[in-house]
Amino acid sequence: MGMARALGELPVSFDGRGVLVLCYHSVRTRAHFAAQMAEVAARGYTALSLGQFTDWLRRGKPVSTPAVLLTFDGGYRDQLEHAVPVLGSLALPATFFPVTCYLDDESAGVPAIRRADLVALVGAGHAVGCHTHTHPSLTALPAEAVEREVVASKQRLEDLLGEPVSAFAYPYGDADARVAGIVERAGFEVAFTVDLGGVRPGDDPYRLKRLPVLGQPGRVQLGAYLSGAPFLSGGLLLYWKVRERGLSREGGP
Secondary structure, three states: HHHHHHHHHOOOOOOOOOOOEEEEEOOOOOHHHHHHHHHHHHHHOOOOHHHHHHHHHHHOOOOOOOEEEEEEEEEEEHHHHHHHHHHHOOOOOOOEEHHHHHHHOOOOOOOOOOOHHHHHHHOOOEEEEEEEEEEHHHHHHHHHHHHHHHHHHHHHHHEEEEEEOOOOOOOOOOOHHHHHHHHHHHHOOOOEEEEEOOOOOOOOOOOOOEEEEEOOHHHHHHHHHOOOOOOOHHHHHHHHHHHHHHHHHOOOO
């Protein structure tokens, strides 16, 4: 599915889009992530908080452009080890989308973000969004199962954090009109796919595109990717997906 999506996105262009939403999963080394953030800064991007992004998209509040929203899916523990220290040193806000079934400390065999980690992230100025309870492909589930995955996960996060959770990220980026409608009715303000592209005012807030960052790219590659040039950005994403599979099999940095 991911490879087919990447092939279809080869001609995509997002040059000149107001906000680019970067989507990270595993962050294997601090040095690579720091170099990527240096490239983002060198290109003049402002990093938005989730609140600023939502106010811009839903309520028309102005932001300084070009801008990025930094998002992290899956609740991988290496996000805490490698990305969060860099974000803190640069005062960059980010949004984290954990899978709630992995939050309990007794799930010791899973290298995931835990409850206390989420509380600490919010305390440090980051936002937390919902990524379902068990990370299924929602489009393959009946409506009642989708509602359980979406609503139960949202409630669990809100009970833990004591504040509303307003953003949703579809597992695997899989969404259709039925699933998006359930997410909207659950009370989310924005929801993200992993379809390649930028975001501009007027885009469907429940089918927002992002820029997946995979395969541990270096600074120069990330800069080329951010250009949004047709076939260049899509071609890099296709290459990164192949590389990500290799890195995942190796289990190494």
